[in-house]
Amino acid sequence: MHLPDSTWTEAGALDTDLALLPVGSTEQHGPHAALGTDVATAEAVADAATDAYDGEVVVAPSIPVGVAEEHRQFPGTLWVSPDTFRSYVRETVAALAHHGWDRVVVVNGHGGNVPALGEVCATISRRDAAYAVPFTWFEGVGDHREEMGHGGPLETALLRHAAPDLVREGRIEEAATEAAERWGEWVSRVNLAVDSAEFTENGVVGDPREGSKERGEELLALASAALVELLSAIEGRDLAPPERR
Template identity: 40%
Template sequence: MYLADQAWPDLGSYFAEESLAVVPIGSTEQHGPHLPESTDHVIAEHLAREAADRAGYLCTPTVNVGVSMHHRQFHGTMSVDPPAFRDYVESMTRSLTHHGIDRVVYVNAHGGNMQHLREVGRRLREDRVAFAVEWMWDESIPDLVNELFEHNGPHGGPKETAMLQYLDGDNVHDDRLEQARDGGRVNLEDGDPTIHGARNYYDAIDNSPNGVFGDQTDATAEKGEQLFEAATEQLVALLEWLDGKPFDDLMAAPHVDPQPGSRR
């Protein structure tokens, strides 16, 4: 069920019976010469809505702009400061708790959001408001990704290219796949990302002239469909697992004995 398409009286039965919501989160940022800047939020929204529909849960509107300052040198990249992003996502999640939601899955498709969504989840759990967990689609199916592509690439590579070919092929420049590969980095390690054990770069352009990594020519819509179906299955399984857990089991364990102040 997509929240934004419903009239408020029609949502009452869901909130009376269910306490879980799916929140898709992505970015609007460069993905090389071949992919649209919508790549991450398109993937997040399609996965979130499909899994929510299959499993019978509520999906919220998508957060389309994330933490993307490391792509700022490329035209059109949008970003928000990390504290503003964290506060916004937390505030939005707390608004759902007013309707009885106490567990949330952030369906995230942008690596730059990961640590910040984890921080939001920690805050909400500390306050015993909700259990919110960040889920990254490619991390749920690593074996399949490795099986399909020799050079995955952490950004704008064949896995994202294949997903967009399947989900939004009209906005993929298939005639630029070789350009993307040859103008970027097939292997991140070739850019010497660490020197004497220290990560020596901050922005994508520091290691890739066109901002992307991997061999994009390995991508096809058929492979994208395989990725989408496999990731959706994993997400459905996560939603069902989370829904089946008692709320107290999701909260922090109590302090070990003796309890602080117990002898006062």
């Protein structure tokens, strides 16, 4: 059940403690993919998992602005500090838990959110009246994840399947021609680059031409299946804290 589309009486009638909180970013994804790519992909995976799950799940409104200052040179990119992002996620989960939806998966579509999400979900589970875990969709797609990039084959494929209006098909060739081959500028296993503009002229990493609609369908199936498995594990998990040793 999507909270924004429901009434308070419908929300109150739900018999579940499971919730999904999609989070993403509003940031550049090259000349061919919309600024809202990370939100759209997180929502697509959350929706597919909700449809497939054998039980009720609450889907909270998405958080559309994340930790994305690394894309600040590209117009339209928005960002907040990690502290602000962690606080917003934590307080949103607390509000969900207030209504009894206290087992929460934060469904993430943006790599820059990962460190902050790991920290805040651990804090929630240790300190608050809730249990939260992060799930980044492109980590749940098997061997495909090796080609993640940025605005590259995976994101382009999933958009083509789930939100085709967000892809500017006439700019795919341009996006591919000027794309970087890998994320970052690496020396001795250290990334010397702070911002994406240091290593990609147009914001793209990877070849979006390899992101077909059919591949997007497969990616959505893989990611949503992984999320369904996670929901099942969380629903049955004993949340009692371990004994002191």
